[in-house]
Every structure is written in structure tokens, then in C-alpha cells.
Amino acid sequence: MKKLMPSLVMVAVSVALTGCIQSEQQDAKVTINKNPYPSTYQTLPQQTTLIKNATVLIGNGERLDNADVLFVDGKVSQVGQNLAADGATVIDGQGKWVTPGVIDVHSHYGVYPSPSVESHADGNEMTAPNTSEVWAEHSVWPQDPGFNAARAGGVTTLQILPGSANLFGGRGVTLKNVPSHTMQGMKFPDAPYGLKMACGENPKRVYGGRKEAPGTRMGNMAGYRMAWAEAAEYKRAWEKYDADYAAGKNPAAPVRDIELDTLKGVLDGEILIHNHCYKAEEMAMMVDLGKEFNYHSGTFHHAVEAYKIADMLGENGNCAAMWPDWWGFKMEAYDMVEENVAIVDAMKNSCAVVHSDSGTTIQRLNQEAAKVMYRANENGFALTEADAIRWITSNAAKSLGIEDKTGSLEQGKNADVVIWNTNPFSVYALAEQVFVDGAKVYDRFDENYQAQSDFMLGQE
């Protein structure tokens, strides 16, 4: 995606020129605030922490045995042997395993919270096939007890997405899994927005059932293409406005359109695509759709048939977010293979992710990844724990565009850390302590670190 020259530079240039060129009187420049609901997240109280003699999965494919993990000021400082730090809180990691915090790229916590009563169904704006104007963050109920349950399963970061009823479901939001009574208090600072798109059965069923477009898969494709064509026009209109203004003219600004702002954000390379898309032939078309309108087709979620096009996904740099074994609930989920994630992962330039889309399995993404690893190894693969942990840490971070901040225990990254009582790829594994930015947010043996939502407080 070719970036526009920043308009600030243009303004500076035009100001410099006003001394010698007569230009018309200019109205105030119209700009769009791209972050009107900013994060207010603050790191919880934390201290320098040293975990000693644990089995450490870095998240980048490496494993260190009998290793120490040191985090200082909320960042990973060092991982290695015989580390020491003055004044550090020391945790005995003997027999324990340490991994990066678990990341789920597909959750509906907060927008479909527990209890799942009618007034809580806030995840699907099923009023039009294109609702790019809605933002999942505006539906998030931070008191969803699920957030606390997932934290006990090691989840430190999660993307909340709108549902899949629409071709364009709206923006997703990436949250840090810390208790907060506002959405902004959980919001992951500087994480890019995502746009939820949906292929296949859902949109055509929802709208076709109402005798509205789309009613078929070809109707789905037409709906995407018409939306992107309009978004391209909108983008051009703003670029022309910016260029004319920079040239000293006084153009009329385009009419602001909240829906098109989101689509333009994708075309500008600022918003990432998160596409609910099960089937091989549909994913192949969505890749071409991205090329047709000059944006990247991003991550395919629920990609049950990703194994059929694994090479193409690698070549095009798409992530695929998958379940280990969910299948059969509809036709587009019929061709499941338990090795799907491993087959995708084996390709060059791959980005295989294990996701949940479930308030239940998000609590056990380590087990979900384990199932893939063991089934694949029974059938000709040679995957290790160090490989498999990437599917729920670094690859997930890459899918969300936050791989520079979290997803591995490499030096300088956020100290999002889980200490497990045993190998996390065992059914008996439990997260014992969980840290976000170096601050302890969960401790299995200390009630002071077991958050409870307002909703559950005082229930008899």
C-alpha cells in the first residue's frame, strides 16, 4: 500500500510558499480524528520480577530449559541462565513452564457477555449487510465475567469482534485482559483497528432470508465490491481535498461518512482485515478481492479449509485463524481436518493461529494448540511445544498487528507472561500466575489476584 505523503509536510510547504504566492483565503482544515475513544489503560502496580529455573517457551520457536525470566518496568529484560536482579521479586520456577501471555484473535466477550440475556446481545448489527460504521468497542460490557475466566486460562490480550451476520460487520477492538469498569481502560494502546468481514453462509442467509441482498455467494461478492468501489471514491475525494488545501486552495471538504471512514482506513493500510471465511475457494476469492482494490486481505478466521490452500496463504502473507477440531455445524465447516493448523504452519511465510470464538475454549487455548500438535505428530509432522505455542502467542500478535509489542518473551517486549504448573500442552496444565505488562493480574493461590466482575459480586 503506497502511503500518502503526510499532509503535515504539505501544510508546512504551503505555509512556506504563502510569502510569495497569492492564495485565496482558506477555511480551517477539516481533519478526521482517528482515535476519538482513546485508551486510558494504566499498568497495574508492578515490580521487578525474576522467575528462576523454569522451562521457557519464548514464543519465537525457541525453548530454554532451566532458564530464568527477568522483567523490569513492565518489559522483558532478559531470558537466560543464572540471572540476578537487585530487589527483584523471585519466583521459583522449578518444574514449571513459562510462556508469553496467550492471545485470542477472535472473542465476543463483552459484546455477547454472560449472562446471555436478550439485552446483552450487542455483537451483531443485523440491520444492513454493510455496517462498517459500527465499532465493537461501543458494545463492550467490561463486567463480562468471561474476561476473568479467560485470565485464569492465561489470556492477556484478546480481540473483540462484531459477529458475522454482515458482509462488513464493523470494527473490532484489541483489549488487554485487565479488569476495568470502562472499555477504554482495557484498550490496547496503539493497536490497529480491525475490520470484520464475513464470507459464505451467514450474510446470504440473514439477508436472503429477508429477500434482501445478498441472497447468494455471488451476491456476497458483489456486495463487497460495490462497497470497496465506493470507499475508493471516498479516499480519492479526501486525497484531492488534502492536495488542493496544501496547494493553497480553499476546497470544500468531502461530506464525512462514518461507514466509509472505516473502509478508507483499510485502503490506507491503517485498519487490518479480519475475515470470517471457512472455505478454500472463498478465501482464494477474498485474496483476489484485496488485490482488486489494493488492500491486504489480512487474517482468515474459522479457516476450516485453509489446509487446501496453505501454499497460497503463505505466498500472499495471510494469517489463518483456526480451531483444532470444530466442524459440522454447517456445510462450510464440514471438511475439517485436525491437522489443519499444522498444514498451514508448515508453509513458507506462514501465519497459523489457533483461535477460540468461544467463551469456553478461550480459557484453554493451550489445550486447543496441544490437540493440533499431537494429532499432527501422529500423522507425519514433527512439531514441538516451542513451535505450537506460536499459534496462540506470536502469530496471533502478528495477526493483530501488535507483534512489536507482545506475543513473545524477547527483550523489550511487554512482559505479558504466564507461569504454568506443568507443560502447558497437558490436559492437567493450569495457569498459576499471569502478568500483563509485568504486573500480576492473576494468581491461582492468592484471592487478592482473582478479580470478580460487578455482576457476580454478592450473588448468593
Next chain:
Amino acid sequence: MTLRNKRFKSSLIALALAAASSAHAASVAITNAKVHTVTDAGVLENATVVIDNGVITAINPESVAADQVIDANGKVLTPGFISSMNQIGLVEVSAVAHSRDADAKKADITFDPSVAFNPKSSLISFTRKAGITANVTAPNGGDSMFKGQTFAAKLNGEFDSVFSAKNGVLVALGSESKGSRATNLLALTHKLEDAKKALDKAAKMAAKNGKGDKDKKEPKRSEQEINALLKGEKPLLVYVDRATDILAVLELKQRFNLDLVLLGAADAPLVAKQIADAEVPVVMGALRNLPGSFDSLHVNLANAGKLDKAGVNVVLTVDGDSHNAHQLRFDAGNAVANGMDYQEALAAVTANVADAFNLDTGRIAVGKPADIVLWSADPFELSTTVEQMWIDGEQQVLESRQDKLRERYTTSSEMPRAYTK
């Protein structure tokens, strides 16, 4: 992450062997196994189990005589697991109406979906691979609080695999989106009262006349089902969550001497003592820990273990879509990780299921059907696989449609994938 050379699959050999099920399978002795009998005999190390003609004929005999001897090398042998309360054999694809036979708007207490069971469903070979030899299938029913009746099938894919039909009457109680929970509870109570009265009256008449009243019309089919409950011929299976509703059905059990089974029972830990005293089993999902409604504010991953410790017979089931039934062993493992005793968790997916639904399977004991599984290691562990399985003494094929798809897409070929079969 390179592909290793493919190992030659033993399942393919099994496929070749399992051409057609013979009338009389060869006798098999499995030696040197760690046998979880799920009986008072407990766990037997280095034990021998002999199966012949579909049943277990000997455990640790003086001398081993069998057509085939399999050395288990210390691996684990358990009764086949039993999944339950799903729609296996009634639903192929959940969202495809024509592949669904578990729902019927007008279903009532007489709804017996066992006649619609499809032993060739692709779910069966897939579920079998997870060590599950039998399944209790439940209809979803329709508008009535009576959802129909459960049945049990062996997962061997044979046309005669339903081995227990109409073996439980399903009722759904609890919160309602329209109306009051009291309505259904009262309706159930009145049905039982009326039927009891009619039976008592008929018994009186019979005693007076010396034999049955010939002029008396035969009761309607639905009445016969209520009568069967009152006679304890089959269990009343009640979906119920809130503690008040659990107590109400426990009272019905006492009053009418019912064989009662609780399903779901989110609040069960609040009234665990009453459930245990009434000797009522609880069928529950091990992983249910989100408060989905105001009827289920006390769900917790520790509940299965808590109920077991309180003396309740727990049956573990996989909540949600039938296609996930294969998760049963992992759910049991999670129950153990969250405090349930290991042997009790094993019983909760074998013997306890059989007892709740009156099925003749679920234990390794002489005379029991040979529904047994040889595992590579601890059956609950994610890394463990089923190595061999017998249902009614017949060795089973451990390959599913999913394996075929994987093979097709991981085998290199110059030609389109469609030529790889």
C-alpha cells in the same frame, strides 16, 4: 516443521481386515495391560482380559487360550467411553435442515427418534476414534416440555447398533422466555398425580374383580409412558439448573418413587447433599463455568469434583454441538485438573453413564459386552491416542472421513487433488 516420512498406518490394515463382520469373531486375549475395570476390582496391573463371542469371558485366567493374543506392553485398557445427551446419528450437519432428525415441533413424550438413527453418519467414525464405543442420543423435541425419549447405540456403524431404545423420558424445566417456570413444573406434577390416581384405581378394581377390568380401554400411548415412569421402568431425565427447581423434582422423585436423572444441574453444588441422599445421578458438562443465565450463577470448573465428593454419581457429557462429543476424554481430564478424583472421572464417562441409562456396558467384568479400548497412555491426556478398540468383541476401524481429507491434501501429486482417494 518438516513432514516426516509417512508411517504405514495400522488403521489401513485394520480396514482390510474388517471386510465384513463375521458372525463369530475370533477370541482375543489382551495381556500385560493396565486394566481399569471400573468395578470394585479397581485397577489391575499386568492383567489379561479375554474376549470371546462379543463378551468378556475371563480376567486374569490361569492360562491364556485365545485365537489372537495381543501384548499391551503395560498400556492402559478401559471400558469404552460413553458419550451422551447429543444428537449423534440424528444430525449430520447442524445447519442443514434435511440432515436433522432430532427436532420436531410437535414432539411429545412418545417421540422416539431411534427409528431415524443413521449408523453411517460421518460423526460416528470420528467420535469412535476418541475411545467412545457407545452413545446416548437425545432428541431436541419441540414446543412441549416433553422432548421425547433417549436411546443408546454402539458406535460400530452397523445397522443393528441401537441396543437400547426409549430408555429415558426427557423433560425440560426452568426459566422460560415466555411465561413462568411454574407452569411446566405444575403440569408435570399434575400428570404424575393423575396417572398415579388412575393406576391406583385400576389396581383397586382389579383386586375387587379378581383380575383386570376387561372393559377398560387401554391407556393412550402418552399415558403408558407416564405409567412406565411411575413403575420405575425407565428414568425421567430432567433438564434443570436452578436449585429451587432441582429441589422440586427431587420432591417429585420421593413422592412418586421415580427413577430420576438430573441434566445440567448448574446449581447442584448448592443442594449436593439432597441430591446425594436421593441417590440421583447428575449429568453435567465439566467445562461449564460461565453464568449463562440467572439460573446458573454458581457454575464452576470445580463442580464435578465437588459433587462427586458430596457422594453424587456424576456423569460427564460434552455440552454443545454433537460434532464435539469426541472431546469427552479431555473434558474428564479437565475435571481431574480441577479437583475431581481420577477414578471417579473415569467412572463418570463409563460405568456411571451406563448406570444412569440402564445400559449393559461401561465396565470390564466377566460377562459384560466386550466394549473396550486400548490406549497409548492416560486416556484423558491430549497426547494419548486410541490404539485398538473392540465393540461387542469386534475390532473397530479407526479411520474417519477427516483422515481421508488430510491424506488427500498432504500427499503430493501432479494431478488435481480429486484424483487422490
